[in-house]
Amino acid sequence: MNPVTKHLGRVVDLGHPWRGVGPFIFVVHHRDTYPKGEANLGPDPSLLKGRNIGMDMSNDLGTGWNMYHGKTVPGFPAHPHRGFETVSVCMEGYVDHADSTGAGARYGAGDTQWVTTGRGVSHSEMFPLVHKDKGNTFELYQVWLNLPSAKKLSPPEFWMLWKEKTPIVRRENNYGVATVRVMAGKFDNVEPAPPPVNSYAADPESDVAIWLIEMEPRSSIKLPACNLDTTQRLLYVHQPGAVVDISGTAVSDNNGFLQEAPKERLTITNGPKPARILVLQGVDIGEPVAQHGPFVMNTQKELEEGFAEYRRTQFGGWPWPSDQPIYPATDPRFAKHGDGKTELPEGRDAIAKPFVYTKA
Incomplete structure (x- = not known):
């Protein structure tokens, strides 16, 4: 007699943008194969012809890249957020961040950059093409994580988890290697740095985890069980042609596996092509969600109050001379916080002066 297979979850359509789970609102995954950069760190202006500049979002020209809301440099010029968090993992290329706190x-x-928007912040996210002698591949995951009502009006802040400090779990079998990049939540006995102090992930009862798994062909890995019966977990399978087996269920590229037995461990075995799996988990906040664009509150009234405050105060104003500032191509990775503290991945002091491109 064959053993009875436990029902551990089901395949779900991820949609576009990718659907959220539990406290997560949604995920966007950008992958752009940008050309070489010009002096202004944008593409050759001739390549912008025929694009819907300011709203170039869907690779309509089939070039493999978008300008998004950028005019000369790809990215997202200054825009406001309130009431939630963004967790941005940049795997290739660079993001130039500037915000209304002066950071x-x-x-x-x-x-990884983790932004707790709290009571409100405006920021820009530009994608400079720093390489002038070759193409500029860019890849970014941005996860929107909700905040409970008690934290929605907390002070805005951002936190960096540099690549050099990001824990990597490695599992190897006879066929290949699987690695796990641990941004939040303990993976077996491996813990990342603590999240921002006002983050929902800072609450131990949230059981929030954010892991990015990269799998060579035929490799395998076993995930830890969730810590709580109420935790919700979704596995986002992607990479062209990828097919993985998750505890007996085949899941292909651009599909998800919604775990329905949170206290069970899942075993993932990859097929013949490389695969990536983003894992998000957390306990649902259990409060009403009212969302309009980049504002996420509990009620429609709170949304209206938030937009009114933004119109009145601009969330502290915009201290930059452009709504899409970028830094010189030679500047290192760095972070300068609103309190004036500066940091580099190596831990040395950083000084970076914003460079603003103005079209001649």
């Missing part, structure tokens, strides 16, 4: 950063090549 700025350049991160990439495996770094």
Whole structure:
């Protein structure tokens, strides 16, 4: 008699943007194969012809890259957020960050930036094409994580988890290697740095985890069980042609596996092509969600109050001379916080002066 297979979850469509789970609102995954950069760290202006500049979002020209809301440099010029968190993992290329607190950063090549927007912050996220002699591949995951009502009006802050400090779990079998990049939540006995102090992930009862798994062909890995019966977990399978087996269920590229037995461990075995799996888990906050664009509150009234405050105060104003500032191509990865503290991945002091491109 064959043993009875436990029902551990089901395949779900991820949609676009990718659907959220538990306290997570949604995920966007950007992958752009940008050309070489010009002096202004944007593409050759001739390559912008025919694009819907300011709203170039869908690779309509089939070039493999978008300008998004950027005019000369790809990215997202200054825009407000309130009431939630963004966790941005930049795997390739760079993000130039600037915000209304006066803070700025350049991160990439495996770094993670965690922004608790709290009572409100405006920021820009530009994607400078720093390489002038070759293409500029860019890849970014941005996860939106909700905040409970008690933290929605907390002071805004951002926190860096540099690539050099990001824990990597490695599992190897006879066929290949699987690695796990641990941004939040303990993976077996491996813990990342603590999240921002006002983050929902700072609450031990949230059981929040954010892991990015990279799997060579035929490799395998076993995930820890969730810590709580109420934890919700979704595995986002992607990479062209990827097919993985998750505890007996086949899941292909751009599909998810919604775990329905949170206290069980899942075994993931990859097929013949490389695969990536983003894992998000957490306990649902259990409060009403009212969202309009980049504001996430509990009620419609709170949304209206938030937009009114933004119109009145601009969340502290915009201290930069452009709504899409970038830094010189030669600047290192760095972070300068609103309190004036500066940091580099190596721990040395950083001084970075914003460079603003103005079209001649």
